[in-house]
Each structure stands twice: as structure tokens, then as C-alpha cells.
Amino acid sequence: MDKLHLSEAEWRERLTDEQYRVMRGHGTEAAFCSPLYEEPRAGVYECAGCGLPLFSSDDKFVSRSGWPSFTRPISPDAIEETIDRSYGMVRTEIHCARCDGHLGHVFEDGPAPTGLRHCLNGVALSFKPE
Numbered sequence: 001m002d003k004l005h006l007s008e009a010e011w012r013e014r015l016t017d018e019q020y021r022v023m024r025g026h027g028t029e030a031a032f033c034s035p036l037y038e039e040p041r042a043g044v045y046e047c048a049g050c051g052l053p054l055f056s057s058d059d060k061f062v063s064r065s066g067w068p069s070f071t072r073p074i075s076p077d078a079i080e081e082t083i084d085r086s087y088g089m090v091r092t093e094i095h096c097a098r099c100d101g102h103l104g105h106v107f108e109d110g111p112a113p114t115g116l117r118h119c120l121n122g123v124a125l126s127f128k129p130e
């Protein structure tokens with residue numbers, strides 16, 4: 001996949017302040033604040049930074065974590081993983097494969113069929129209803 005490379009000034013123009021803080025600064029939005037946490041409609045969740053389709057509502061579940069959660073991405077090529085050792089923890093960070101925007105983390109405490117919980121910052125997503 002071709003990477004999207006923008007200057008920091010271009011990212012600041014493209015993203016809101018909160019999106020920039022989370023996606024470019026590896027931040028986390030407050031739990032239970034995203035309207036996407038309880039979004040009931042069918043559709044596709046795209047990267048707010050570049051529009052790459054990332055997750056389907058078919059794979060969304062209520063995790064009670066406070067953030068939109070999914071069992072798997074639309075395509076294994078849509079996201080990339082890195083080890084995150086911040087805050088004295090070891091976690092697996094997920095970011096957009098096209099623009100490298102920080103999306104959230106993936107944990108091994110999700111439901112079947114994958115056992116994974118892709119825990120996303122809602123501000124890093126845009127929702128396209130079917």
C-alpha cells in the first residue's frame with residue numbers, strides 16, 4: 001500500500017486539534033465520549049486521517065471498555081501493529097497502514113471468532129453508513 005506522507009503543517013490543516021493530538025501524538029480520547037462507541041447502524045469505519053476503510057460494523061461489539069471495539073479489521077493490510085511500552089505497560093498499538101495515524105490498541109480479551117479486541121479512539125475514525 002502506498003503511504004500518505006504529509007508535513008506536520010498539512011496534518012494540522014487536515015485534522016481537528018483532538019484528532020491531531022490522538023492520531024499524530026499517540027494520545028487517547030476519554031472513555032465513553034465518542035458517539036461512535038454506541039453507533040448502531042451498519043456501515044464502514046474509515047481512518048479519519050486518510051479515508052482508508054478499516055473496520056466493518058459486522059465486526060463491532062460492545063466491549064464495555066468505553067471505546068469502539070472490533071474483532072478484526074476489514075483487511076489484515078488495513079492496519080499495522082507496533083509495541084507500545086508507554087505508561088509502564090506493554091501493549092500492541094494499532095495504526096493506519098496508509099497514513100500511520102494512531103488508532104488505538106489491540107488486546108487478546110475479545111469475543112469469538114478471533115479472541116481479539118481492537119480498541120479504537122473514535123476520533124480517529126469516520127463512519128460511513130450503508
